[in-house]
Amino acid sequence: MSVFRSRTCLILSISALLLFVAACGQPTSNPDSSPTVTDAETLPPDPAGATPAQANVAGESTVEPAILNSPAKAPVVKRPEPRFVQVGLPAGTELELELLDTLSSGTSQAGDPVRARLLSELYADGQRVAPAGAEVLGTVTEIVPLKKFGGRPKISLVFESLAVADGGSVPVLASHTEEGAKQAGRDAAKIGGAAVAGAVIGHQVDDDKGTEIGALLGGAIGTAVAARTGKEVELTAGTTIIVALQHDVRVRLRLP
Numbered sequence: 001m002s003v004f005r006s007r008t009c010l011i012l013s014i015s016a017l018l019l020f021v022a023a024c025g026q027p028t029s030n031p032d033s034s035p036t037v038t039d040a041e042t043l044p045p046d047p048a049g050a051t052p053a054q055a056n057v058a059g060e061s062t063v064e065p066a067i068l069n070s071p072a073k074a075p076v077v078k079r080p081e082p083r084f085v086q087v088g089l090p091a092g093t094e095l096e097l098e099l100l101d102t103l104s105s106g107t108s109q110a111g112d113p114v115r116a117r118l119l120s121e122l123y124a125d126g127q128r129v130a131p132a133g134a135e136v137l138g139t140v141t142e143i144v145p146l147k148k149f150g151g152r153p154k155i156s157l158v159f160e161s162l163a164v165a166d167g168g169s170v171p172v173l174a175s176h177t178e179e180g181a182k183q184a185g186r187d188a189a190k191i192g193g194a195a196v197a198g199a200v201i202g203h204q205v206d207d208d209k210g211t212e213i214g215a216l217l218g219g220a221i222g223t224a225v226a227a228r229t230g231k232e233v234e235l236t237a238g239t240t241i242i243v244a245l246q247h248d249v250r251v252r253l254r255l256p
Contacts, residue, residue: 082254087125089249095174096120097136097159099239105145105153105180106232114138114157119240128165129251136172137161146180146232153180153233159243166254174243180233 097116115137122130138159146153156177163169235241 084252084254085127086250086252087127087129089122089124089129089172089245089251091245091247093245093249094242095122095136095159095162095245096240096242099235099237099241102237103140103155103157103235104232105143105155105234108140108143108155110140110143112140114140114159116159116241124251127253129253130162130164134163134165136163138174141175142177152182153231154178155233155235162249164251164253170249170251172249173246175246176241176243178233178235180231 096119098119100115100117101113103112103114115135118130118132118134118136121128121132122134136159138157138161140155141158142154142156144152144154154177156175158173158175160171160173161169162172
């Protein structure tokens with residue numbers, strides 16, 4: 001009886017051990033646990049772009065898109081220092097100018113501004129000092145109108161500034177004077193002729209007063225005629241004049 005019990009216990013122990021081993025060999029499952037992500041390809045695409053932690057595990061670049069798309073910095077280019085050359089315009093150099101303003105001895109006044117432009121390029125020491133069309137500025141220095149018998153109308157100008165090729169200007173000194181014809185000889189002849197006509201008129205009066213009246217009348221007619229025949233000096237816009245520099249001019253030009 002004791003032997004039977006021993007065998008029964010042994011069989012039960014072996015059976016329990018086999019069941020335990022069989023139970024341990026099967027995988028356990030947890031219904032509440034989430035699926036484990038084992039590869040980056042199983043993750044849904046991120047529309048905003050992957051973060052560094054979500055970069056491709058296969059060895060792709062982990063640089064963020066913002067860094068990849070950033071523009072490269074332009075290289076800093078050092079500009080060369082400007083170069084200058086100094087040239088000289090000697091005294092006596094002639095400038096051919098076209099007036100841009102109309103001047104008259106009857107209406108202009110001393111101190112009025114004068115504008116002109118170069119008609120041709122100006123060179124010195126092989127360098128272009130001023131292009132054609134460069135502006136030359138000046139002033140009216142003297143006006144003599146034709147106001148009295150025997151006068152000579154006159155306009156005097158002085159130019160003081162020349163625009164140069166690099167955009168600046170230099171001081172210069174060049175003058176021009178325009179005079180009208182003197183009317184004294186012609187006026188005297190006309191007055192004399194009018195006086196003869198007055199004398200003829202006077203002789204038509206019988207008494208001595210006729211001669212006096214004729215002389216006075218003839219002189220008055222002659223003076224009026226002379227006053228009307230005088231002509232003011234006028235320099236219209238577009239008039240070409242030639243002026244000469246009165247002293248040497250040094251010009252500092254910036255090379256291109």
